[in-house]
Amino acid sequence: MAAAFFTLPGRWRLVKTLRLVQNLPAVKLHLSGVAMIATEAEFEKAKNKLKTLKNDPGNEVKLRIYALFKQATEGPCNSPKPSMLDFVNKAKWDAWNSLGKIPKEEARQKYVDLIETLVSPEVPTQSEATxxxxxxxxxxxxxxxxxxxxxxxxxxxxxxxxxxxxxxxxxxxxxxxxxxxxxxxxxxxxxxxxxxxxxxxxxxxxxxxxxxxxxxxxxxxxxxxxxxxxxxxxxxxxxxxxxxxxxxxxxxxxxxxxxxxxxxxxxxxxxxxxxxxxxxxxxxxxxxxxxxxxxxxxxxxxxxxxxxxxxxxxxxxxxxxxxxxxxxxxxxxxxxxxxxxxxxxxxxxxxxxxxxxxxxxxxxxxxxxxxxxxxxxxxxxxxxxxxxxxxxx
CATH class of the missing domain: 3.90.226.10 (2-enoyl-CoA Hydratase; Chain A, domain 1)
Structure with a gap:
């Protein structure tokens, strides 16, 4: 899923959203003082929503999505660091490694929150804009x-x-x-x-x-x-x-x-x-x-x-x-x-x-x-x- 997402066309859309999510903090819903963590079902639903995204949110956001997905499914970065010449995989490795020891559950919640932000309609269409x-x-x-x-x-x-x-x-x-x-x-x-x-x-x-x-x-x-x-x-x-x-x-x-x-x-x-x-x-x-x-x-x-x-x-x-x-x-x-x-x-x-x-x-x-x-x-x-x-x- 994550690798395929890097081929989405339309690289100059949804940038308002990009700014909002580049430094997106973890969002936790609280009920009676207990933090709610996204379930596996919600995680799977977010993955499916990502497939419906028509516009490319930009490379920084895609790297964030990739990193959170890897952290949520495999845990902290455990693969060798790619060479400097391998620009794409080096950028992906850096994004994943930057999450440190964030628990899988927390990464899953951040992933779900990020996808929800991306699929929410934020920018008016050209026909609606003055x-x-x-x-x-x-x-x-x-x-x-x-x-x-x-x-x-x-x-x-x-x-x-x-x-x-x-x-x-x-x-x-x-x-x-x-x-x-x-x-x-x-x-x-x-x-x-x-x-x-x-x-x-x-x-x-x-x-x-x-x-x-x-x-x-x-x-x-x-x-x-x-x-x-x-x-x-x-x-x-x-x-x-x-x-x-x-x-x-x-x-x-x-x-x-x-x-x-x-x-x-x-x-x-x-x-x-x-x-x-x-x-x-x-x-x-x-x-x-x-x-x-x-x-x-x-x-x-x-x-x-x-x-x-x-x-x-x-x-x-x-x-x-x-x-x-x-x-x-x-x-x-x-x-x-x-x-x-x-x-x-x-x-x-x-x-x-x-x-x-x-x-x-x-x-x-x-x-x-x-x-x-x-x-x-x-x-x-x-x-x-x-x-x-x-x-x-």
């Missing part, structure tokens, strides 16, 4: 529109706004909506201390049953679509960089129309360190913006820039003291938003139109190269080394 409902239905970002400005807020502060597969999809959806709404400007910023820490680590470990090669191809296509949304975005797009930016959060800035940063922000694209190659059209935009030698320091040799350095090189438009950053930037943005909307949009499209075809070609080439890199032994060893280093911290 435009406002759609905007509020995002799980990894927050989208608001007021005073002629649509703001896309990266909203995973506990993960330093790392971009998961779900977040990639939601940002693309938000950009599509913003392109069609009545706003004059679109602003992207982050919640918490980070702007964005780049790719979520689960993007690399979640191989799935399709295998590494197909996973790499799928990831390449996802990245290609993601970057294309920035290339084709028809309105002024402004980055408000509230903290450190890493990886794709940095490289994509070359496609923004203006970038404002706090003096506490840093910019780091450690591609060669991870055995990878540039993306976000940065192999074209960075040399164009700052010159080849300066771009090489960043894209080839992993140089981390301060906000002041990024501004000096032309990647950032203006830097503000952190204490007054939000006040000064939004004062500027509200002034921009009062400018004639169509004039801004048409002017942006003229500027972008000159090289749009070139940018799409660069994006395709970068993604093709990245797929090759992800499948290389060099890249695999670099990523494994990174994970090993992280596990020791």
């Amino acid at each position: 435009i406002a409902d759609v905007k509020s239905s995002f799980q990894t970002i927050s989208v608001t529109s007021e005073n002629n400005i649509t703001t896309i807020l990266l909203n995973r502060p506990a993960k330093k706004n790392a971009i998961s597969v779900l977040m990639y999809e939601e940002i693309m959806k938000a950009l599509e909506q913003a392109a069609k709404d009545d706003s004059t400007l679109t602003v992207m910023t982050g919640s918490g201390d980070y702007y964005c820490s780049g790719n979520d680590l689960s993007n690399f470990t979640d191989i799935g049953p399709e295998g590494v090669e197909q996973k790499s191809k799928n990831s390449g296509e996802l990245l290609k679509r993601y970057v294309s949304h920035y290339i084709d975005f028809p309105k002024p797009l402004i980055g408000v960089i509230n903290g450190p930016a890493v990886g794709v959060a940095v490289t994509i800035l070359g496609l923004f129309d203006a970038v404002y940063a706090t003096d506490k922000a840093t910019f780091h694209a450690p591609f060669s360190q991870l055995g990878q190659s540039p993306e976000g059209c940065s192999s074209y935009t960075f040399p164009k913006i700052m010159g080849t030698s300066k771009a090489n320091e960043i894209l080839l040799f992993n140089k981390k820039l301060t906000a002041a350095q990024a501004c000096e090189l032309g990647l950032v438009t203006e830097v503000f003291p952190d204490s007054t950053f939000q006040k000064e930037v939004w004062k500027k943005l509200h002034a921009y938003a009062k400018l004639p909307k169509n004039s801004l949009a048409f002017s942006k499209q003229l500027i972008r139109g000159v090289e749009k075809e070139k940018l799409h070609a660069v994006n395709a080439q970068e993604c093709e190269r990245l797929v090759e890199r992800w499948l290389s032994e060099e890249c695999m060893n670099a990523i494994m080394g990174f994970f090993e280093k992280k596990s020791k911290l």
